[in-house]
Amino acid sequence: xxxxxADDHDLLRDTLDLWFRQxxxxxxxxxxxxxxxxxxxxxxxxxxxLLDYGMPGMNGLDGLKRALADGKGARVALMSGIAPxxxxxxxxxxxxxxxxxxxxxxxxxxNAVRFMAMGEQYAPIDFMTATPEVTPVNPLAEKLSPRxxxxxxxxxxxxxxxxxxxxxxxxxxxxKLHMKTLYRKIGAHNRTQAAMIAKEAGLF
Amino acid sequence: xxxxxADDHDLLRDTLDLWFRQxxxxxxxxxxxxxxxxxxxxxxxxxxxLLDYGMPGMNGLDGLKRALADGKGARVALMSGIAPxxxxxxxxxxxxxxxxxxxxxxxxxxNAVRFMAMGEQYAPIDFMTATPEVTPVNPLAEKLSPRxxxxxxxxxxxxxxxxxxxxxxxxxxxxKLHMKTLYRKIGAHNRTQAAMIAKEAGLF
DNA sequence: TGGCCCCCTATCCGATCGGATAGGGGGTCT
DNA sequence: AGACCCCCTATCCGATCGGATAGGGGGCCA
Numbered sequence: 001x002x003x004x005x006a007d008d009h010d011l012l013r014d015t016l017d018l019w020f021r022q023x024x025x026x027x028x029x030x031x032x033x034x035x036x037x038x039x040x041x042x043x044x045x046x047x048x049x050l051l052d053y054g055m056p057g058m059n060g061l062d063g064l065k066r067a068l069a070d071g072k073g074a075r076v077a078l079m080s081g082i083a084p085x086x087x088x089x090x091x092x093x094x095x096x097x098x099x100x101x102x103x104x105x106x107x108x109x110x111n112a113v114r115f116m117a118m119g120e121q122y123a124p125i126d127f128m129t130a131t132p133e134v135t136p137v138n139p140l141a142e143k144l145s146p147r148x149x150x151x152x153x154x155x156x157x158x159x160x161x162x163x164x165x166x167x168x169x170x171x172x173x174x175x176k177l178h179m180k181t182l183y184r185k186i187g188a189h190n191r192t193q194a195a196m197i198a199k200e201a202g203l204f
Numbered sequence: 205x206x207x208x209x210a211d212d213h214d215l216l217r218d219t220l221d222l223w224f225r226q227x228x229x230x231x232x233x234x235x236x237x238x239x240x241x242x243x244x245x246x247x248x249x250x251x252x253x254l255l256d257y258g259m260p261g262m263n264g265l266d267g268l269k270r271a272l273a274d275g276k277g278a279r280v281a282l283m284s285g286i287a288p289x290x291x292x293x294x295x296x297x298x299x300x301x302x303x304x305x306x307x308x309x310x311x312x313x314x315n316a317v318r319f320m321a322m323g324e325q326y327a328p329i330d331f332m333t334a335t336p337e338v339t340p341v342n343p344l345a346e347k348l349s350p351r352x353x354x355x356x357x358x359x360x361x362x363x364x365x366x367x368x369x370x371x372x373x374x375x376x377x378x379x380k381l382h383m384k385t386l387y388r389k390i391g392a393h394n395r396t397q398a399a400m401i402a403k404e405a406g407l408f
Numbered sequence: 409t410g411g412c413c414c415c416c417t418a419t420c421c422g423a424t425c426g427g428a429t430a431g432g433g434g435g436t437c438t
Numbered sequence: 439a440g441a442c443c444c445c446c447t448a449t450c451c452g453a454t455c456g457g458a459t460a461g462g463g464g465g466c467c468a
Contacts, residue, residue, distance in 0.1 A: 364453090364454070364455090365454075365455075366454085380455075380456075380457085383455085383456080384456070384457065384458095387456085393456095394455080394456080395455075395456090
Protein backbone atom coordinates (compact mmCIF):
# COMPACT_ATOMS: atom_id res chain seq x y z
CA UNK A 1 0.00 0.00 0.00
CA UNK A 2 1.31 3.43 -0.99
CA UNK A 3 0.43 6.49 1.03
CA UNK A 4 1.38 10.14 0.56
CA UNK A 5 1.68 12.25 3.71
CA ALA A 6 1.59 16.00 3.32
CA ASP A 7 2.15 18.00 6.50
CA ASP A 8 4.33 20.98 7.26
CA HIS A 9 5.16 19.71 10.74
CA ASP A 10 8.35 17.73 10.32
CA LEU A 11 8.03 15.90 13.59
CA LEU A 12 4.56 14.61 12.86
CA ARG A 13 5.51 13.63 9.34
CA ASP A 14 8.51 11.65 10.57
CA THR A 15 6.51 9.97 13.28
CA LEU A 16 3.85 8.84 10.87
CA ASP A 17 6.54 7.72 8.49
CA LEU A 18 7.99 5.51 11.18
CA TRP A 19 4.67 4.03 12.17
CA PHE A 20 3.63 3.28 8.63
CA ARG A 21 6.98 1.69 7.86
CA GLN A 22 6.47 -0.75 10.71
CA UNK A 23 3.12 -1.60 9.18
CA UNK A 24 4.71 -2.26 5.79
CA UNK A 25 3.05 0.77 4.30
CA UNK A 26 5.03 2.65 1.68
CA UNK A 27 5.22 6.32 2.54
CA UNK A 28 5.97 9.39 0.43
CA UNK A 29 6.35 12.59 2.44
CA UNK A 30 5.64 16.19 1.44
CA UNK A 31 5.73 19.44 3.37
CA UNK A 32 3.14 21.45 1.48
CA UNK A 33 0.40 21.04 -1.07
CA UNK A 34 2.33 22.01 -4.21
CA UNK A 35 5.10 19.51 -3.57
CA UNK A 36 2.49 16.92 -2.67
CA UNK A 37 0.75 17.44 -5.99
CA UNK A 38 4.10 17.22 -7.75
CA UNK A 39 4.75 13.90 -6.07
CA UNK A 40 1.33 12.69 -7.17
CA UNK A 41 1.93 13.77 -10.74
CA UNK A 42 5.37 12.21 -10.87
CA UNK A 43 4.63 8.73 -9.59
CA UNK A 44 2.15 5.95 -10.04
CA UNK A 45 -1.15 6.39 -8.26
CA UNK A 46 -1.26 6.33 -4.48
CA UNK A 47 -3.77 4.34 -2.49
CA UNK A 48 -4.31 7.22 -0.12
CA UNK A 49 -3.29 10.85 0.20
CA LEU A 50 -3.19 12.43 3.67
CA LEU A 51 -3.45 16.21 3.68
CA ASP A 52 -2.89 18.49 6.63
CA TYR A 53 -5.71 21.01 6.76
CA GLY A 54 -3.48 23.85 7.88
CA MET A 55 -0.35 23.46 5.80
CA PRO A 56 0.83 25.98 3.19
CA GLY A 57 -1.09 25.96 -0.04
CA MET A 58 -4.21 24.37 1.35
CA ASN A 59 -6.30 27.50 1.65
CA GLY A 60 -9.05 25.75 3.55
CA LEU A 61 -10.85 23.10 1.59
CA ASP A 62 -9.62 24.33 -1.76
CA GLY A 63 -6.58 22.14 -1.40
CA LEU A 64 -8.76 19.12 -0.80
CA LYS A 65 -10.73 19.91 -3.90
CA ARG A 66 -7.58 20.15 -5.96
CA ALA A 67 -6.20 16.92 -4.56
CA LEU A 68 -9.45 15.14 -5.32
CA ALA A 69 -9.38 16.48 -8.85
CA ASP A 70 -5.71 15.86 -9.62
CA GLY A 71 -5.12 12.85 -7.38
CA LYS A 72 -5.24 10.31 -10.18
CA GLY A 73 -8.17 8.66 -8.48
CA ALA A 74 -6.41 8.21 -5.17
CA ARG A 75 -8.51 8.52 -2.06
CA VAL A 76 -7.85 11.71 -0.15
CA ALA A 77 -8.18 12.21 3.60
CA LEU A 78 -7.84 15.31 5.71
CA MET A 79 -5.80 15.65 8.91
CA SER A 80 -6.09 18.45 11.40
CA GLY A 81 -5.47 19.24 15.01
CA ILE A 82 -7.64 22.29 15.13
CA ALA A 83 -10.31 22.16 12.43
CA PRO A 84 -13.85 22.20 13.80
CA UNK A 85 -16.41 19.55 13.11
CA UNK A 86 -18.12 21.21 10.21
CA UNK A 87 -14.90 21.32 8.23
CA UNK A 88 -14.75 17.56 8.63
CA UNK A 89 -18.34 17.23 7.50
CA UNK A 90 -17.79 19.42 4.49
CA UNK A 91 -14.68 17.49 3.58
CA UNK A 92 -16.57 14.22 3.73
CA UNK A 93 -19.38 15.67 1.64
CA UNK A 94 -16.86 16.77 -0.92
CA UNK A 95 -15.76 13.20 -1.27
CA UNK A 96 -12.86 12.95 1.16
CA UNK A 97 -12.04 9.43 2.28
CA UNK A 98 -12.00 10.54 5.88
CA UNK A 99 -11.03 13.02 8.53
CA UNK A 100 -8.29 12.41 11.08
CA UNK A 101 -7.96 14.62 14.15
CA UNK A 102 -4.37 14.70 15.34
CA UNK A 103 -5.57 13.65 18.74
CA UNK A 104 -6.02 10.16 17.34
CA UNK A 105 -3.69 7.48 18.76
CA UNK A 106 -1.11 6.39 16.21
CA UNK A 107 -2.46 2.86 16.20
CA UNK A 108 -5.98 4.01 15.47
CA UNK A 109 -4.62 6.22 12.76
CA UNK A 110 -2.96 3.30 11.06
CA ASN A 111 -6.17 1.32 11.32
CA ALA A 112 -8.12 4.20 9.87
CA VAL A 113 -5.70 4.48 6.99
CA ARG A 114 -6.13 0.82 6.14
CA PHE A 115 -9.89 1.23 6.44
CA MET A 116 -9.95 4.17 4.09
CA ALA A 117 -7.68 2.44 1.61
CA MET A 118 -10.33 -0.28 1.45
CA GLY A 119 -12.72 2.27 0.06
CA GLU A 120 -14.60 3.15 3.21
CA GLN A 121 -15.20 6.57 4.67
CA TYR A 122 -13.71 7.23 8.08
CA ALA A 123 -14.32 9.75 10.83
CA PRO A 124 -13.97 9.25 14.57
CA ILE A 125 -17.32 8.86 16.23
CA ASP A 126 -16.72 11.00 19.27
CA PHE A 127 -15.41 13.82 17.15
CA MET A 128 -18.36 13.78 14.79
CA THR A 129 -21.03 13.49 17.45
CA ALA A 130 -19.45 16.16 19.62
CA THR A 131 -22.07 18.82 20.21
CA PRO A 132 -21.46 21.79 17.95
CA GLU A 133 -22.40 23.91 20.97
CA VAL A 134 -18.77 24.63 21.59
CA THR A 135 -17.98 25.22 17.94
CA PRO A 136 -21.19 26.39 16.33
CA VAL A 137 -19.38 27.16 13.12
CA ASN A 138 -21.08 26.10 9.92
CA PRO A 139 -20.67 26.83 6.22
CA LEU A 140 -22.68 29.99 6.57
CA ALA A 141 -20.95 31.35 9.63
CA GLU A 142 -17.58 30.93 8.00
CA LYS A 143 -18.31 33.77 5.64
CA LEU A 144 -19.17 36.10 8.49
CA SER A 145 -16.88 37.89 10.89
CA PRO A 146 -17.28 37.02 14.59
CA ARG A 147 -19.08 40.28 15.24
CA UNK A 148 -21.49 39.68 12.41
CA UNK A 149 -22.32 36.28 13.81
CA UNK A 150 -23.11 37.87 17.17
CA UNK A 151 -25.33 40.42 15.50
CA UNK A 152 -27.06 37.74 13.48
CA UNK A 153 -27.69 35.81 16.66
CA UNK A 154 -29.36 38.81 18.25
CA UNK A 155 -31.38 39.27 15.11
CA UNK A 156 -32.59 35.68 15.24
CA UNK A 157 -33.84 36.33 18.73
CA UNK A 158 -36.07 39.04 17.34
CA UNK A 159 -34.17 41.87 18.94
CA UNK A 160 -34.10 45.42 17.60
CA UNK A 161 -30.80 46.96 16.52
CA UNK A 162 -30.78 49.08 19.65
CA UNK A 163 -31.10 46.05 21.91
CA UNK A 164 -28.37 44.19 20.10
CA UNK A 165 -26.12 47.21 20.45
CA UNK A 166 -26.76 47.38 24.18
CA UNK A 167 -26.16 43.65 24.64
CA UNK A 168 -22.88 43.80 22.78
CA UNK A 169 -21.76 47.02 24.38
CA UNK A 170 -21.47 48.92 21.11
CA UNK A 171 -23.40 51.73 19.42
CA UNK A 172 -26.45 51.26 17.25
CA UNK A 173 -24.89 52.59 14.02
CA UNK A 174 -22.28 49.88 14.29
CA UNK A 175 -24.96 47.22 14.53
CA LYS A 176 -26.64 48.62 11.46
CA LEU A 177 -23.36 48.50 9.61
CA HIS A 178 -22.87 44.85 10.52
CA MET A 179 -26.43 44.18 9.45
CA LYS A 180 -25.89 45.69 6.05
CA THR A 181 -22.72 43.76 5.40
CA LEU A 182 -24.06 40.47 6.63
CA TYR A 183 -27.14 40.89 4.46
CA ARG A 184 -24.84 41.12 1.47
CA LYS A 185 -22.79 38.15 2.58
CA ILE A 186 -25.69 35.77 3.06
CA GLY A 187 -27.88 37.17 0.33
CA ALA A 188 -30.73 38.62 2.36
CA HIS A 189 -32.75 41.70 1.54
CA ASN A 190 -34.07 42.43 5.01
CA ARG A 191 -33.74 41.25 8.58
CA THR A 192 -36.49 38.71 8.41
CA GLN A 193 -34.93 37.01 5.41
CA ALA A 194 -31.58 37.05 7.16
CA ALA A 195 -33.10 35.40 10.21
CA MET A 196 -34.80 32.74 8.11
CA ILE A 197 -31.62 32.00 6.19
CA ALA A 198 -29.70 31.61 9.43
CA LYS A 199 -32.40 29.38 10.84
CA GLU A 200 -32.51 27.36 7.65
CA ALA A 201 -28.77 26.85 7.84
CA GLY A 202 -29.18 25.38 11.29
CA LEU A 203 -27.38 28.27 12.87
CA PHE A 204 -28.49 29.02 16.43
CA UNK B 205 -11.11 -13.99 13.31
CA UNK B 206 -14.20 -15.28 15.07
CA UNK B 207 -17.49 -13.44 14.87
CA UNK B 208 -20.87 -14.19 16.37
CA UNK B 209 -23.92 -13.08 14.43
CA ALA B 210 -27.19 -12.85 16.30
CA ASP B 211 -30.21 -11.97 14.18
CA ASP B 212 -33.69 -13.43 13.93
CA HIS B 213 -33.88 -12.91 10.19
CA ASP B 214 -32.65 -16.16 8.71
CA LEU B 215 -32.01 -14.71 5.30
CA LEU B 216 -29.79 -11.93 6.57
CA ARG B 217 -27.92 -14.26 8.87
CA ASP B 218 -27.21 -16.67 6.05
CA THR B 219 -26.14 -13.89 3.71
CA LEU B 220 -23.69 -12.51 6.23
CA ASP B 221 -22.49 -16.00 6.93
CA LEU B 222 -21.70 -16.46 3.25
CA TRP B 223 -19.91 -13.15 2.91
CA PHE B 224 -17.82 -13.65 6.01
CA ARG B 225 -16.88 -17.14 4.94
CA GLN B 226 -15.48 -15.74 1.70
CA UNK B 227 -13.42 -13.36 3.79
CA UNK B 228 -12.03 -16.19 5.87
CA UNK B 229 -13.95 -15.03 8.91
CA UNK B 230 -15.23 -17.70 11.24
CA UNK B 231 -18.93 -17.24 11.90
CA UNK B 232 -21.17 -18.53 14.67
CA UNK B 233 -24.87 -17.82 14.09
CA UNK B 234 -27.65 -17.31 16.61
CA UNK B 235 -31.33 -16.40 16.22
CA UNK B 236 -31.93 -14.59 19.51
CA UNK B 237 -30.08 -13.11 22.43
CA UNK B 238 -30.31 -16.04 24.88
CA UNK B 239 -28.85 -18.51 22.42
CA UNK B 240 -26.22 -15.97 21.49
CA UNK B 241 -25.17 -15.65 25.10
CA UNK B 242 -25.13 -19.41 25.42
CA UNK B 243 -22.81 -19.61 22.44
CA UNK B 244 -20.56 -17.02 24.02
CA UNK B 245 -20.47 -18.87 27.34
CA UNK B 246 -19.80 -22.22 25.72
CA UNK B 247 -16.88 -21.28 23.50
CA UNK B 248 -13.65 -19.42 23.58
CA UNK B 249 -13.90 -15.65 23.31
CA UNK B 250 -15.11 -14.04 20.05
CA UNK B 251 -13.38 -11.15 18.41
CA UNK B 252 -16.69 -9.49 17.69
CA UNK B 253 -20.35 -10.01 18.52
CA LEU B 254 -22.98 -8.60 16.15
CA LEU B 255 -26.39 -8.08 17.72
CA ASP B 256 -29.59 -7.24 15.91
CA TYR B 257 -31.33 -4.42 17.73
CA GLY B 258 -34.79 -5.84 17.18
CA MET B 259 -34.39 -9.54 17.77
CA PRO B 260 -36.05 -11.49 20.61
CA GLY B 261 -34.48 -11.00 24.01
CA MET B 262 -32.85 -7.69 23.22
CA ASN B 263 -35.35 -5.40 24.91
CA GLY B 264 -33.84 -2.28 23.48
CA LEU B 265 -30.34 -1.60 24.69
CA ASP B 266 -30.59 -3.95 27.65
CA GLY B 267 -29.38 -6.76 25.45
CA LEU B 268 -26.35 -4.74 24.46
CA LYS B 269 -25.56 -4.08 28.09
CA ARG B 270 -25.77 -7.78 28.91
CA ALA B 271 -23.63 -8.74 25.97
CA LEU B 272 -21.00 -6.21 26.97
CA ALA B 273 -21.02 -7.56 30.52
CA ASP B 274 -21.03 -11.26 29.72
CA GLY B 275 -19.18 -11.18 26.41
CA LYS B 276 -15.88 -12.35 27.83
CA GLY B 277 -14.33 -9.12 26.72
CA ALA B 278 -15.43 -9.46 23.13
CA ARG B 279 -16.30 -6.30 21.28
CA VAL B 280 -20.01 -5.90 20.68
CA ALA B 281 -21.66 -4.09 17.78
CA LEU B 282 -25.28 -3.33 17.07
CA MET B 283 -27.12 -3.89 13.79
CA SER B 284 -30.45 -2.44 12.85
CA GLY B 285 -32.52 -1.49 9.87
CA ILE B 286 -34.90 0.77 11.70
CA ALA B 287 -33.27 2.16 14.83
CA PRO B 288 -33.02 5.93 14.89
CA UNK B 289 -29.79 7.80 15.28
CA UNK B 290 -30.01 8.41 18.99
CA UNK B 291 -30.12 4.68 19.64
CA UNK B 292 -26.86 4.37 17.78
CA UNK B 293 -25.33 7.19 19.80
CA UNK B 294 -26.44 5.66 23.07
CA UNK B 295 -25.05 2.30 22.05
CA UNK B 296 -21.68 3.84 21.23
CA UNK B 297 -21.65 5.71 24.52
CA UNK B 298 -22.35 2.46 26.34
CA UNK B 299 -19.22 1.05 24.81
CA UNK B 300 -20.48 -0.69 21.70
CA UNK B 301 -17.83 -1.28 19.07
CA UNK B 302 -20.06 0.15 16.43
CA UNK B 303 -23.42 0.54 14.83
CA UNK B 304 -24.35 -1.01 11.49
CA UNK B 305 -27.47 0.07 9.61
CA UNK B 306 -28.74 -2.73 7.43
CA UNK B 307 -28.67 -0.39 4.48
CA UNK B 308 -24.90 -0.82 4.45
CA UNK B 309 -23.42 -2.59 1.42
CA UNK B 310 -22.18 -6.06 2.32
CA UNK B 311 -18.63 -5.13 1.38
CA UNK B 312 -18.63 -2.13 3.63
CA UNK B 313 -20.06 -4.24 6.37
CA UNK B 314 -17.20 -6.70 6.12
CA ASN B 315 -14.72 -3.82 6.19
CA ALA B 316 -16.43 -2.36 9.21
CA VAL B 317 -16.27 -5.69 10.99
CA ARG B 318 -12.55 -5.96 10.41
CA PHE B 319 -12.16 -2.37 11.54
CA MET B 320 -14.05 -2.98 14.76
CA ALA B 321 -12.15 -6.18 15.44
CA MET B 322 -8.99 -4.06 15.37
CA GLY B 323 -10.34 -2.17 18.36
CA GLU B 324 -11.78 0.86 16.61
CA GLN B 325 -15.25 2.23 16.91
CA TYR B 326 -17.35 2.31 13.77
CA ALA B 327 -20.44 4.15 12.63
CA PRO B 328 -21.35 5.27 9.12
CA ILE B 329 -20.76 8.96 8.69
CA ASP B 330 -23.88 9.82 6.76
CA PHE B 331 -26.10 8.00 9.22
CA MET B 332 -24.60 9.74 12.23
CA THR B 333 -24.63 13.19 10.75
CA ALA B 334 -28.18 12.94 9.46
CA THR B 335 -30.27 15.32 11.51
CA PRO B 336 -33.18 13.55 13.14
CA GLU B 337 -35.98 15.67 11.72
CA VAL B 338 -38.25 16.20 14.65
CA THR B 339 -41.64 17.56 13.67
CA PRO B 340 -43.21 19.35 16.60
CA VAL B 341 -46.83 19.63 15.60
CA ASN B 342 -48.23 23.10 15.83
CA PRO B 343 -51.28 24.17 17.74
CA LEU B 344 -50.15 27.51 16.42
CA ALA B 345 -51.96 27.59 13.10
CA GLU B 346 -55.27 26.83 14.78
CA LYS B 347 -55.23 30.10 16.64
CA LEU B 348 -54.86 32.10 13.46
CA SER B 349 -57.48 32.98 10.89
CA PRO B 350 -56.85 31.76 7.32
CA ARG B 351 -55.85 35.22 6.20
CA UNK B 352 -53.41 35.59 9.05
CA UNK B 353 -51.79 32.33 8.09
CA UNK B 354 -51.35 33.58 4.54
CA UNK B 355 -49.83 36.79 5.79
CA UNK B 356 -47.52 34.91 8.13
CA UNK B 357 -46.42 32.76 5.24
CA UNK B 358 -45.49 35.82 3.22
CA UNK B 359 -43.65 37.16 6.23
CA UNK B 360 -41.63 33.96 6.54
CA UNK B 361 -40.54 34.40 2.96
CA UNK B 362 -39.02 37.71 3.93
CA UNK B 363 -41.50 39.80 2.00
CA UNK B 364 -42.42 43.36 2.84
CA UNK B 365 -45.98 44.22 3.77
CA UNK B 366 -46.47 45.84 0.39
CA UNK B 367 -45.42 42.68 -1.43
CA UNK B 368 -47.68 40.51 0.66
CA UNK B 369 -50.57 42.83 -0.05
CA UNK B 370 -49.94 42.64 -3.77
CA UNK B 371 -49.65 38.87 -3.72
CA UNK B 372 -52.90 38.50 -1.82
CA UNK B 373 -54.72 41.12 -3.84
CA UNK B 374 -55.48 43.33 -0.85
CA UNK B 375 -54.26 46.71 0.40
CA UNK B 376 -51.22 47.25 2.54
CA UNK B 377 -53.07 48.63 5.59
CA UNK B 378 -54.97 45.36 5.77
CA UNK B 379 -51.77 43.40 5.84
CA LYS B 380 -50.48 45.55 8.66
CA LEU B 381 -53.68 44.94 10.57
CA HIS B 382 -53.30 41.19 10.19
CA MET B 383 -49.70 41.51 11.26
CA LYS B 384 -50.62 43.31 14.44
CA THR B 385 -53.27 40.79 15.42
CA LEU B 386 -51.16 37.76 14.63
CA TYR B 387 -48.29 39.19 16.64
CA ARG B 388 -50.61 39.28 19.64
CA LYS B 389 -51.88 35.79 18.99
CA ILE B 390 -48.51 34.12 18.77
CA GLY B 391 -46.74 36.37 21.24
CA ALA B 392 -44.30 38.15 18.97
CA HIS B 393 -43.09 41.72 19.31
CA ASN B 394 -41.96 42.23 15.74
CA ARG B 395 -41.94 40.50 12.37
CA THR B 396 -38.66 38.74 12.85
CA GLN B 397 -39.82 37.16 16.08
CA ALA B 398 -43.04 36.15 14.38
CA ALA B 399 -41.13 34.52 11.56
CA MET B 400 -38.86 32.66 13.95
CA ILE B 401 -41.80 31.45 16.02
CA ALA B 402 -43.54 30.19 12.91
CA LYS B 403 -40.36 28.49 11.74
CA GLU B 404 -39.77 26.99 15.16
CA ALA B 405 -43.29 25.59 15.15
CA GLY B 406 -42.55 23.82 11.91
CA LEU B 407 -44.95 25.97 9.94
CA PHE B 408 -43.93 26.43 6.32
C1' DT C 409 -82.39 42.05 16.06
C1' DG C 410 -78.19 42.63 18.33
C1' DG C 411 -73.74 40.60 19.24
C1' DC C 412 -69.66 38.57 17.57
C1' DC C 413 -66.08 37.38 14.37
C1' DC C 414 -63.62 37.84 10.24
C1' DC C 415 -62.46 40.49 6.43
C1' DC C 416 -61.52 44.78 4.22
C1' DT C 417 -59.92 50.07 3.88
C1' DA C 418 -58.05 54.42 5.41
C1' DT C 419 -55.15 58.10 7.84
C1' DC C 420 -51.76 59.58 11.09
C1' DC C 421 -47.52 59.30 13.84
C1' DG C 422 -43.41 57.86 16.11
C1' DA C 423 -39.97 54.29 15.93
C1' DT C 424 -37.21 51.49 13.36
C1' DC C 425 -34.90 49.92 9.43
C1' DG C 426 -31.88 49.96 5.13
C1' DG C 427 -28.43 52.23 2.97
C1' DA C 428 -25.05 55.80 1.65
C1' DT C 429 -21.16 58.31 3.14
C1' DA C 430 -17.11 59.51 5.89
C1' DG C 431 -14.38 58.98 9.28
C1' DG C 432 -10.54 56.54 12.98
C1' DG C 433 -8.05 52.54 15.13
C1' DG C 434 -5.93 48.04 15.23
C1' DG C 435 -4.23 43.76 13.38
C1' DT C 436 -1.86 40.82 9.87
C1' DC C 437 0.20 39.99 5.91
C1' DT C 438 3.81 41.03 1.93
C1' DA D 439 5.73 50.81 4.17
C1' DG D 440 1.47 50.17 2.12
C1' DA D 441 -2.64 46.92 1.42
C1' DC D 442 -6.19 44.77 3.56
C1' DC D 443 -9.57 43.32 6.84
C1' DC D 444 -12.13 43.83 10.92
C1' DC D 445 -13.97 46.74 14.26
C1' DC D 446 -15.85 50.94 15.88
C1' DT D 447 -18.49 55.70 15.49
C1' DA D 448 -21.24 59.28 13.31
C1' DT D 449 -24.85 61.79 10.42
C1' DC D 450 -28.41 61.99 7.02
C1' DC D 451 -32.28 60.33 4.29
C1' DG D 452 -36.12 57.76 2.46
C1' DA D 453 -38.67 53.51 3.21
C1' DT D 454 -40.79 50.56 6.21
C1' DC D 455 -42.79 49.05 10.34
C1' DG D 456 -45.78 49.00 14.57
C1' DG D 457 -49.63 50.75 16.49
C1' DA D 458 -53.72 53.63 17.40
C1' DT D 459 -58.00 55.05 15.63
C1' DA D 460 -62.14 54.97 12.80
C1' DG D 461 -64.64 53.26 9.65
C1' DG D 462 -67.81 49.61 6.24
C1' DG D 463 -69.31 44.91 4.86
C1' DG D 464 -70.54 39.99 5.40
C1' DG D 465 -71.75 35.63 7.91
C1' DC D 466 -73.27 33.09 11.92
C1' DC D 467 -76.10 32.38 15.94
C1' DA D 468 -78.96 32.97 20.01
